[in-house]
Amino acid sequence: MQPRTIALWAAVAIAGALGALTRYVFSAWVARRWGNCAFPWGTWLVNILGAFVLGFAYAYTSERELPGVWQTAFTSGFIGAFTTFSTFNYEAWVMLSAANWGPGLLYLASSWLLGLAAVAAGTATARVFARAIAVAVTAALGLGVVRALAGRAPDGTRPPAVPRPPAASPGPAISRPPAIPDPPPPAAPGRPPVPRRPPQTRSGVTP
16 A cells, blocks of 8 residues: 555544544533523534535535645545534435424525535635635735835846945054142141240249
């Protein structure tokens, strides 16, 4: 068995498991929301949504070249497990066998007609989406080319760069004269010292 075949089987198996799990969670949510209704809203919504996604996937992959393994894994694996034709027929048979002709016939007709409309809507949406992406990519590439050619001359060459002026060199260092010390503060004014008299004896004679 070729490795390519093993990779394809593994991709389909993983995508199918994800699709089945998604359907179970979605159907359980719908059952909790509209569980008391006799109409099988869970299966009905799953099949309509799956028809839309399948139409989108086939149209989008036909517009853009994608690897076949991804296309097969998504369509046959995920969508194949997400939708359920067998449950649809079983629920319709249960309603018709119980003489619920109105809900049963409405279930059959709306599933077929709205399923076809969902496929058509998905195909149209995919084509519009692919064209929008192509326009966006073309505009981005064109903008890049315009920006690249904006600085070129008419002959296709880039104009010479304008030289920048040289930076001004610093001038010679200016020597400063030495600082002159401040004069000392003047002495505070006061009285002159009084000369002391020589000591005298009792007789008045100076020794």
